[in-house]
Amino acid sequence: xxxxxxxxxxxxxxxxxxxxxxxxxxxxxxxxxxxxxxxxxxxxxxxxxxxxxxxxxxxxxxxxxxxxxxxxxxxxxxxxxxxxxxxxxxxxxxxxxxxxxxxxxxxxxxxxxxxxxxxxxxxxxxxxxxxxxxxxxxxxxxxxxxxxxxxxxxxxxxxxxxxxxxxxxxxxxxxxxxxxxxxxxxxxxxxxxxxxxxxxxxxxxxxxxxxxxxxxxxxxxxxxxxxxxxxxxxxxxxxxxxxxxxxxxxxxxxxxxxxxxxxxxxxxxxxxxxxxx
Amino acid sequence: xxxxxxxxxxxxxxxxxxxxxxxxxxxxxxxxxxxxxxxxxxxxxxxxxxxxxxxxxxxxxxxxxxxxxxxxxxxxxxxxxxxxxxxxxxxxxxxxxxxxxxxxxxxxxxxxxxxxxxxxxxxxxxxxxxxxxxxxxxxxxxxxxxxxxxxxxxxxxxxxxxxxxxxxxxxxxxxxxxxxxxxxxxxxxxxxxxxxxxxxxxxxxxxxxxxxxxxxxxxxxxxxxxxxxxxxxxxxxxxxxxxxxxxxxxxxxxxxxxxxxxxxxxxxxxxxxxxxxxxxxxxxxxxxxxxxxxxxxxxxxxxxxxxxxxxxx
Numbered sequence: 132x133x134x135x136x137x138x139x140x141x142x143x144x145x146x147x148x149x150x151x152x153x154x155x156x157x158x159x160x161x162x163x164x165x166x167x168x169x170x171x172x173x174x175x176x177x178x179x180x181x182x183x184x185x186x187x188x189x190x191x192x193x194x195x196x197x198x199x200x201x202x203x204x205x206x207x208x209x210x211x212x213x214x215x216x217x218x219x220x221x222x223x224x225x226x227x228x229x230x231x232x233x234x235x236x237x238x239x240x241x242x243x244x245x246x247x248x249x250x251x252x253x254x255x256x257x258x259x260x261x262x263x264x265x266x267x268x269x270x271x272x273x274x275x276x277x278x279x280x281x282x283x284x285x286x287x288x289x290x291x292x293x294x295x296x297x298x299x300x301x302x303x304x305x306x307x308x309x310x311x312x313x314x315x316x317x318x319x320x321x322x323x324x325x326x327x328x329x330x331x332x333x334x335x336x337x338x339x340x341x342x343x344x345x346x347x348x349x350x351x352x353x354x355x356x357x358x359x360x361x362x363x364x365x366x367x368x369x370x371x372x373x374x375x376x377x378x379x380x381x382x383x384x385x386x387x388x389x390x391x392x393x394x395x396x397x398x399x400x401x402x403x404x405x406x407x408x
Numbered sequence: 409x410x411x412x413x414x415x416x417x418x419x420x421x422x423x424x425x426x427x428x429x430x431x432x433x434x435x436x437x438x439x440x441x442x443x444x445x446x447x448x449x450x451x452x453x454x455x456x457x458x459x460x461x462x463x464x465x466x467x468x469x470x471x472x473x474x475x476x477x478x479x480x481x482x483x484x485x486x487x488x489x490x491x492x493x494x495x496x497x498x499x500x501x502x503x504x505x506x507x508x509x510x511x512x513x514x515x516x517x518x519x520x521x522x523x524x525x526x527x528x529x530x531x532x533x534x535x536x537x538x539x540x541x542x543x544x545x546x547x548x549x550x551x552x553x554x555x556x557x558x559x560x561x562x563x564x565x566x567x568x569x570x571x572x573x574x575x576x577x578x579x580x581x582x583x584x585x586x587x588x589x590x591x592x593x594x595x596x597x598x599x600x601x602x603x604x605x606x607x608x609x610x611x612x613x614x615x616x617x618x619x620x621x622x623x624x625x626x627x628x629x630x631x632x633x634x635x636x637x638x639x640x641x642x643x644x645x646x647x648x649x650x651x652x653x654x655x656x657x658x659x660x661x662x663x664x665x666x667x668x669x670x671x672x673x674x675x676x677x678x679x680x681x682x683x684x685x686x687x688x689x690x691x692x693x694x695x696x697x698x699x700x701x702x703x704x705x706x707x708x709x710x711x712x713x714x715x716x717x718x719x720x721x
Contacts, residue, residue: 147538148545247419251430254423254698256660259678263694266682267434339549346551347664351679366554370668374570377561384554391549 152396155389162209170206175199175358183376193378195368199358205382208360213390215272215355216341219279220334227284228330231291236299236318246292249285257282261344265353275354279341290333294326332405335398339391346387362387413709420702424695425477431694432473435687441465442489442685463489476691485692490684495692498677503696506666506673508578509592510658516597517654521604522647528605529612530635540605547602553664556595563591575672592665599661600654607650611643644715652708656701 162169178198186193192201227249234245252260264278298304299322307317348354349363350370357364362383369379443459460466464475479486485495528540564570571591576584615621616639624634663675670676674693681689 148542247422248426250419251423251426254420254427254701255694256656256697256701258660258663259675259694259697262663262675262679263431263434263682263690266679267438269438343551347553350551350553350664351667366551366557370557373557373560374564380554380557380561384551384558387551387554388546388549391551392545395545395549 148396149400152393152400155393156397159209159213159390159393162206163213166207166210170200170203172200172203174203174207174360177358183372185376186378192382193376195365195379196372196376201365201379201382204360204365205362205386208362208365208383209386209390211355211360212342212345212349212362212387215276215361216279216338216345219276219345220283220337220341222276222280223283224287224330224334226280227287228291228326230284231288232295232318232323232326234288235292235295236314236322238296238299242292245288249288252281252285257340258344258347261348262351262353265348270353270356272355272359275345275348278348279345282344283337283341286337287330287333290329291326294329295322298322298325328405332398332401335394335401338398339395342387342391342394413706416709417702417706420705424698424702427698428477428691428695429473432476432687432691433469435685435690436465436469436472440685442687445685476688480695485695486688488689489686490689495688498689499674499693499696502672502674502677502693503700504577505575505671506659506662506675509589509596509662509665509671509673510655512589512593513596513600513658514651514655516593517600517604518651520597521601522608524601524605525608526612526635526640528609529616532609532613532616537609540609544602544606544609547598548606550598552595552599552661553668555598556591556665556668559591559595571669573670575670588669588671592662592669592671596658596661596665600658603654603657604650608643608647611646612639615639615642645712648711648715649708652704655704659697659700 176199178194181190181194181198182196184190184194184198190200190202192205195201195204230245230249234242255263260282261278264281265274268274268277295318304317304321307321312321345354346363346366349361350367352367354363354367355361357368365383366380369376369383373380441460442463443456443465446459447455457466464472476486483496485499487494488498491498524540524543528537531537560570571588572584575588578585616635621634621639624638659674662671662673663679665671666673666675667679674697678690678693678697680686681693
């Protein structure tokens with residue numbers, strides 16, 4: 132009963148864009164957890180006799196140039212594309228966040244050196260850095276994750292660093308020192324839990340941006356290799372048939388748009404709830 | 409103002425040097441180089457060795473880097489290993505293409521984004537505001553290259569028109585040039601207009617909540633004067649910073665759009681350089697990108713001083 136009332140309040144108090152965002156997130160959760168339940172067809176089975184068919188009752192999203200069912204491909208790609216971005220950002224948050232915490236807490240020379248090193252990554256626009264890393268290392272899921280993790284590392288570093296600096300200056304840290312707690316203990320037990328929400332928030336805010344880069348790299352042929360379904364890679368494949376088979380390109384783009392939109396709105400509502408920080 | 413700008417410039421130069429070094433080492437540490445690409449599968453050891461020494465790849469990496477750096481300091485980026493053309497000329501040609509796209513995008517995005525943001529900020533909470541915010545969210549969520557693809561399909565379906573495939577510079581053939589750049593600029597401008605509009609709206613909303621605005625209303629100033637003379641003037645500084653950010657973003661964002669519309673710009677130069685392992689081209693073009701980012705940031709910092717005299721101290 133209580134849960135129902137809370138849900139009702141959530142729905143009543145939310146703006147249209149939030150409602151759309153939450154519904155989309157729920158749909159994407161289903162697509163990630165059970166794609167074969169939504170799209171039982173195989174996303175990789177080739178059938179040349181059915182190549183480049185427009186959307187129909189049998190193939191809702193049409194078929195691609197080798198006759199694979201696009202509905203199955205786009206649905207199954209949800210887990211792969213969003214999973215790659217989520218994993219890459221998690222890696223980035225762990226490394227960047229940890230380095231930032233240490234840098235902001237330790238200060239001095241450690242801070243100077245780490246901050247300068249991280250600034251080097253920021254000298255390139257993110258997409259250029261992504262192109263260079265995946266281009267040099269070669270396409271593939273692992274290099275794509277590595278590239279995204281490196282590109283966004285400075286942003287996690289910065290937020291964790293400034294968070295750690297701010298917390299370090301507060302009275303409770305001074306009190307802990309006076310009570311004789313060790314520095315490692317203060318950093319791990321007291322500062323980190325207080326900086327964690329900032330890192331989490333950064334994660335949600337960066338997700339749509341990283342998703343765009345992931346898709347762009349896939350589109351340039353630097354991402355996940357076919358036949359694995361990935362929205363960016365399907366778009367790359369569709370590019371060559373854009374004038375004869377627009378449907379190959381339409382659907383993955385719409386799914387990218389919808390997922391970026393959903394996470395962006397979520398990020399903004401988190402931001403307004405936690406204050407502007 | 410100098411003591412505020414010089415340290416920034418210094419650290420930017422150091423960052424550019426370190427990033428060049430990383431790119432240099434990274435490219436040489438992965439398997440596959442130009443020699444392998446030239447000889448293909450059937451390479452014999454003598455030819456491999458001869459070519460490697462011809463390109464200087466047989467020497468220690470740090471020596472190669474120092475030699476390259478010595479050339480760069482003299483303004484020479486070397487020659488392309490494939491085309492034999494000087495890299496400076498190739499980068500300059502490609503940059504003119506990218507710059508045209510970037511500037512047109514910046515102008516279009518400013519013309520659309522700023523008024524939308526101002527209107528949404530003034531009418532905060534209205535239906536119009538909600539509509540503009542929805543536009544912003546969609547513009548920010550839609551992948552740029554996908555918008556480009558859809559524009560291609562739309563233009564062909566609605567008007568039976570598609571852009572020419574080969575590049576013409578504005579000086580060669582202006583009408584062909586416009587036909588080529590219009591769709592790339594529109595696709596990039598949608599995203600950037602949305603980013604602008606969102607940013608300006610936030611600034612405007614914050615500014616209009618401040619006490620001096622209330623005081624201005626109380627003393628009977630007209631809304632036009634308050635919005636445009638007071639509020640807008642105060643958001644100019646963040647706006648200029650944002651313009652710099654957007655320009656850098658557009659310069660980066662053109663990589664994908666250049667590849668889609670076959671524009672011979674900077675992004676394509678970098679991409680094809682990486683794919684062909686044409687090291688001098690990649691290094692030169694990347695160094696140039698970093699240089700442009702530094703110049704833009706530096707200009708933004710200097711503009712602060714012009715807009716806000718308090719910064720000049």
